[in-house]
Amino acid sequence: MTKMSGAKALIKSLEKQNVEVMFGILGGALLPIYDHFCNSKIRHILCRHEQGAVHAAEGYARASGKAGVCMATSGPGATNLVTGITNAYMDSSPVIALTGQVPSSGTNTSYMLGRDAFQEADIIGITSPITKHNFQLRSAAEIPRTVKTAFYIATTGRPGPVVIDIPKDTQTEVAEMDFSNGVQIRGYKPKSNPHPLQIRKAAELLAEAERPVILAGGGVITANASFELLRIAELLLAPVATSFMGKGSLPETHPLSLGSIGMHGNPVANKLLCEADVLLAVGTRFSDRSTGKLDSFCAPTKKIHIDIDTAEIGKNVDVDVPIVADAKKALRELYERLAKQLPKKKNSPWTKHVKEAKDHLNPPSKTGPNDLKPKALLQELRKLLPENAIVTTEVGQNQMWAALYFNALKPRTFISSGGLGTMGFGFPASIGARVACPDRPVVDIAGDGSFRMTEQELSTSVIEDIPVIVIVLNNSVLGMVAQWQRMFFKGRYSAVKLGNVPDFVKLAEAYGAQGLRVGSIPEFSKAVKKALKSEVTTVIDVPIALEEDVAPMVPPGCGINEQVGEY
Amino acid sequence: MGKTKVIAALVENKPGVLHSISNMFRRRNFNIESITVGPTEQEDLSRMTITVNGDEKTLEQVVKQMSKLIDVVKVSRLEPENIVTRELALIKVNIPDNKSRSDVINCVEVFRGRVVDVSPASLTMEITGTPDKIDAFLNLMKTYGIMELARTGLTALSRGASSIRVDE
Numbered sequence: 001m002t003k004m005s006g007a008k009a010l011i012k013s014l015e016k017q018n019v020e021v022m023f024g025i026l027g028g029a030l031l032p033i034y035d036h037f038c039n040s041k042i043r044h045i046l047c048r049h050e051q052g053a054v055h056a057a058e059g060y061a062r063a064s065g066k067a068g069v070c071m072a073t074s075g076p077g078a079t080n081l082v083t084g085i086t087n088a089y090m091d092s093s094p095v096i097a098l099t100g101q102v103p104s105s106g107t108n109t110s111y112m113l114g115r116d117a118f119q120e121a122d123i124i125g126i127t128s129p130i131t132k133h134n135f136q137l138r139s140a141a142e143i144p145r146t147v148k149t150a151f152y153i154a155t156t157g158r159p160g161p162v163v164i165d166i167p168k169d170t171q172t173e174v175a176e177m178d179f180s181n182g183v184q185i186r187g188y189k190p191k192s193n194p195h196p197l198q199i200r201k202a203a204e205l206l207a208e209a210e211r212p213v214i215l216a217g218g219g220v221i222t223a224n225a226s227f228e229l230l231r232i233a234e235l236l237l238a239p240v241a242t243s244f245m246g247k248g249s250l251p252e253t254h255p256l257s258l259g260s261i262g263m264h265g266n267p268v269a270n271k272l273l274c275e276a277d278v279l280l281a282v283g284t285r286f287s288d289r290s291t292g293k294l295d296s297f298c299a300p301t302k303k304i305h306i307d308i309d310t311a312e313i314g315k316n317v318d319v320d321v322p323i324v325a326d327a328k329k330a331l332r333e334l335y336e337r338l339a340k341q342l343p344k345k346k347n348s349p350w351t352k353h354v355k356e357a358k359d360h361l362n363p364p365s366k367t368g369p370n371d372l373k374p375k376a377l378l379q380e381l382r383k384l385l386p387e388n389a390i391v392t393t394e395v396g397q398n399q400m401w402a403a404l405y406f407n408a409l410k411p412r413t414f415i416s417s418g419g420l421g422t423m424g425f426g427f428p429a430s431i432g433a434r435v436a437c438p439d440r441p442v443v444d445i446a447g448d449g450s451f452r453m454t455e456q457e458l459s460t461s462v463i464e465d466i467p468v469i470v471i472v473l474n475n476s477v478l479g480m481v482a483q484w485q486r487m488f489f490k491g492r493y494s495a496v497k498l499g500n501v502p503d504f505v506k507l508a509e510a511y512g513a514q515g516l517r518v519g520s521i522p523e524f525s526k527a528v529k530k531a532l533k534s535e536v537t538t539v540i541d542v543p544i545a546l547e548e549d550v551a552p553m554v555p556p557g558c559g560i561n562e563q564v565g566e567y
Numbered sequence: 568m569g570k571t572k573v574i575a576a577l578v579e580n581k582p583g584v585l586h587s588i589s590n591m592f593r594r595r596n597f598n599i600e601s602i603t604v605g606p607t608e609q610e611d612l613s614r615m616t617i618t619v620n621g622d623e624k625t626l627e628q629v630v631k632q633m634s635k636l637i638d639v640v641k642v643s644r645l646e647p648e649n650i651v652t653r654e655l656a657l658i659k660v661n662i663p664d665n666k667s668r669s670d671v672i673n674c675v676e677v678f679r680g681r682v683v684d685v686s687p688a689s690l691t692m693e694i695t696g697t698p699d700k701i702d703a704f705l706n707l708m709k710t711y712g713i714m715e716l717a718r719t720g721l722t723a724l725s726r727g728a729s730s731i732r733v734d735e
Contacts, residue, residue, distance in 0.1 A: 128587050129594045133637040136583075153637060186733060187579065187640040311631035314624070 006140030007032040007171040013147035023053040027073020029100030032171035052428040052457040054084025059432025071098040075119030086130040090419025094159040104167035132160030140173035145181040157190030158309040194325035203337040209278035212238035218245030219283015221411045228331035241269035245418040248408030262290040264400040268361040270560040283327040286316040296559030378405040389441040394426040394450030396480035400550040424453030430468040448474040458511035461537040508539035517541040573645040579638040580613040601720030652723040661712035
């Protein structure tokens with residue numbers, strides 16, 4: 001037991017969780033805590049907007065696999081975190097959000113909580129549906145155990161964001177602190193071992209399957225189960241499609257990789273998934289963007305669903321063999337069982353069919369070498385970046401082009417806002433990813449609309465010396481909604497034109513970053529090489545045509561096998 | 568829509584728990600018919616009895632989504648054929664004359680309720696039983712004019728020696 005202030009105990013508790021970096025913006029309700037950052041080995045990165053801080057924390061979490069930590073002051077600071085917390089919730093990312101709060105107790109005059117005090121917001125009420133759990137501290141002595149518990153909840157089971165709301169009086173209160181307390185939560189016992197009977201049933205189905213397909217989701221990446229995924233796919237000679245969130249769980253250049261499924265999925269993935277007789281789905285929640293119309297989603301297919309979250313089983317899609325478990329453990333046990341009973345699989349009519357479908361539906365690019373089309377550009381980018389480079393994306397056309405044409409080769413190298421679809425996510429996330437992986441290049445594939453939503457973090461990137469590359473696919477329009485207006489609203493553009501301001505080169509320069517504009521693939525290639533070499537934050541402005549569509553596409557309300565448009 | 572189903576939950580007895588549960592119900596579009604909360608024999612736990620209207624699939628999701636909440640320690644579905652259910656109602660009825668008063672008191676006795684307050688123009692009664700029994704009694708009282716009604720909502724325990732407990 002040691003006597004110290006709540007503020008000091010908080011920093012110490014974070015250090016004990018091996019927190020190396022925190023993204024945040026201080027304010028009145030956090031002054032006692034920030035006073036202690038001066039003496040801490042935790043690197044505090046001052047962001048320019050709280051949304052930037054929370055997305056950066058998520059980028060850090062998803063690149064590193066560790067919890068990302070962000071902090072914001074009470075009231076507007078805390079409410080500015082809400083989008084990012086929701087994003088982390090939807091994409092199951094371990095994010096710890098610390099919020100300042102007005103004093104909760106004390107003498108009559110200093111007691112403010114619940115009295116609509118200056119910069120008071122009910123962040124516990126606000127974040128209750130968008131967090132895995134949240135805490136409001138009532139006394140300083142609770143801090144060590146609460147922090148430990150918050151990290152445990154955020155990082156175990158199905159990860160997710162946890163908020164700790166810290167009233168100012170608990171920061172200044174001095175109390176005896178016990179850092180030896182263990183975590184005890186009787187209402188939270190995440191299950192990780194698969195049930196042997198379910199593994200047996202799944203193995204039986206897969207052993208008999210004539211046309212097996214594996215669908216890998218973000219859970220495979222979270223569980224670090226890529227090796228297990230690859231091993232079972234090769235054993236079964238089963239092609240692997242991924243959800244958007246599962247992108248990178250298997251190298252997309254692998255002969256068994258089909259790319260991602262869904263509304264803007266790879267046609268070969270959508271087609272073959274619908275032809276499977278047995279589907280092994282791992283760590284995916286069958287989101288609407290992945291499955292299309294549910295009635296026609298693999299209706300006759302026998303489905304095995306591995307997920308660590310019991311509530312995901314049967315939520316959207318009814319399955320034949322549910323397995324509630326950690327993806328890594330379940331895939332390992334399934335492999336061991338199958339390896340014993342299966343002879344080494346040889347090429348079958350199905351593997352032949354898969355290969356033909358891939359050759360037929362994914363023909364090599366036909367665009368000329370100088371054509372500045374998103375497909376050619378993203379394929380060129382892949383060639384320019386090392387295997388372990390991290391790519392983040394914004395949301396909209398840029399994101400779907402990246403999903404279609406940029407091959408992710410390793411897990412945790414493709415980081416994007418999947419569930420919530422948050423424009424402005426990619427750039428701050430790229431900063432967080434670069435902090436997590438300082439030796440690897442990090443590139444944000446952006447659109448002009450999205451980038452403008454969090455572009456102020458150029459300051460953070462430059463001042464804190466966190467170099468990243470932003471590629472702005474600039475069509476001066478909110479591209480994805482413009483595409484929908486073209487396709488489904490008779491081409492009537494409503495409120496989508498952004499105009500050709502700002503000049504992104506000058507904007508970058510105004511922040512002290514490098515700005516480059518390119519007009520062809522060779523110029524693009526030169527610019528990326530320059531940015532990689534110069535190690536300063538670089539914005540590459542790539543003007544593209546307004547009418548450029550993301551194709552192919554599953555129209556809303558259709559099944560994923562009803563895709564229209566050319567790959 | 569299916570029949571009304573009963574769920575019992577043991578939850579941490581601390582502020583905000585009821586909010587997080589009812590908030591989850593609202594967000595996921597589950598329909599609560601009634602909810603009762605009270606302390607249990609373990610003082611740091613509260614017991615909630617929730618009646619939900621929905622089909623089998625909805626009920627399964629309700630139980631799973633409730634179990635996901637960190638402060639919910641245990642959730643069980645109570646099977647209707649295997650439980651004892653009770654609800655309490657306080658009913659204030661308009662009494663215009665002496666004949667009405669004695670008629671109402673007779674009814675209360677038949678339903679094994681009790682008169683808990685008398686005034687020149689009203690009678691207040693308590694009645695305990697299954698929701699059906701209370702509905703039947705209320706139906707009778709309508710003819711006299713119900714001035715005020717408070718129902719607790721359903722609470723329930725399983726029959727026999729089995730129990731929902733959290734072992735310390």
